[in-house]
Amino acid sequence: MMNPVIETILQHRSIRKFEDRPLTDEQIRTIVECAQAASTSSFVQAYSIIGVKNKETKRKLAELAGNQSYVEHNGHFFVFCADLHRHEVAGEMEQKDVLPSLESTEKFMVALIDAALAAQNAAIAAESMGLGICYIGGLRNNLPEVCKLLKVPKRVIPLFGLAVGYPAQQPDKKPRLPFEHVYHEETYEQDRTKFESQLRQYNDTVSAYYIKRTNGKRRDTWTGQIANMLSNPARMYMKEFVEGKGFNLR
């Protein structure tokens, strides 16, 4: 059950160090066209992509994302945005009141899902060309500043970056949750004992991965790492911010 597509997908690892070599315009165009080929909810195409080449803009984005050097140093930097701005314009062009729709939580979800489907096509396309990628959720640390920098209007939210470039490292693949824990047959798993024992099994896998990778210095489990991270609520300004952008209001 192997083919070049599945091979590309299964070979994925995030690349956090790139050669100093820009993508060509043709590469950028192909990546964006692949993004656009993704499915979209009822044809709405509720996303935009901002491509950043400018070194100063990249440097500022890297700072805003928490000083991740690969946001500054890469072959190209894409910013994927949820976008209902063009739908507001469409409503004005057609003289229809589309605001209650645009402000709904349903359309907020549609825009997020549309943007992510497009982004994953872009990621796979880039990887198929021998490039590496890393998603940059760190952009959400400070979206007001990101919006100012990229001149993003109302009804547009930068969701994450995608750093793309020629890999200058070859990290290990990170082990995923057990198949049976993620894939449920017919109904969601009801057996709490089984559910927890799958998480414990995964903890052993993740520990072994870290021990091997750090010569025993780190031995984090998954539940330990996740519970630690989640016990420090992050980006709690988000609700107010997305509402201010005209999303998720009703």
Place this chain on the structure above:
Amino acid sequence: MMNPVIETILQHRSIRKFEDRPLTDEQIRTIVECAQAASTSSFVQAYSIIGVKNKETKRKLAELAGNQSYVEHNGHFFVFCADLHRHEVAGEMEQKDVLPSLESTEKFMVALIDAALAAQNAAIAAESMGLGICYIGGLRNNLPEVCKLLKVPKRVIPLFGLAVGYPAQQPDKKPRLPFEHVYHEETYEQDRTKFESQLRQYNDTVSAYYIKRTNGKRRDTWTGQIANMLSNPARMYMKEFVEGKGFNLR
């Protein structure tokens, strides 16, 4: 700039009629493993997939999704869910208070994005095997009933279905928004006249597509179709529903 991966991605079209031929367990496993290989925000893996084979369940889902026959008749039906349930369990296992995080709009976004990235990997993997796919947003017509049927707990939201199977039709590719309208260089497009003229250009493309496809019976424009659809607010129960599931509360 063509390779088998990019070819698969650019060849995408949604399939709404499948042969009566189930996927093998091996095909299902490969598709799910490809989904799992996608990037995930800070390793959280905030999604689950429910696979439905049962004919009666499929029939009910088809009804709930607005009588789409391809929800009932396909090779396999996947339901992609935003999932923070396992993270709540992780918090309990580690005795950490993770609730403020789990209830944040930020983590709602993370779960939606994670689920969509995984789903698009699944879609591309399926298409690379010669299968066809169709995303089923119609599941969101009635999520309380979908949750009951699939026994989905709190902190899990079914987002969309993915019908997969052997194609029994070969529809045309639907034209996408102009490249320049979706892809912005350095900053978001500020010129409203240019922005609107791109939409008008696209209206002509979309009209031509419908005229050809329906022998002149349909001549919808994109802004017309979208403004019409959005002027009828849909699924306005969503905000209350996702809050009831423990998401998007603060």
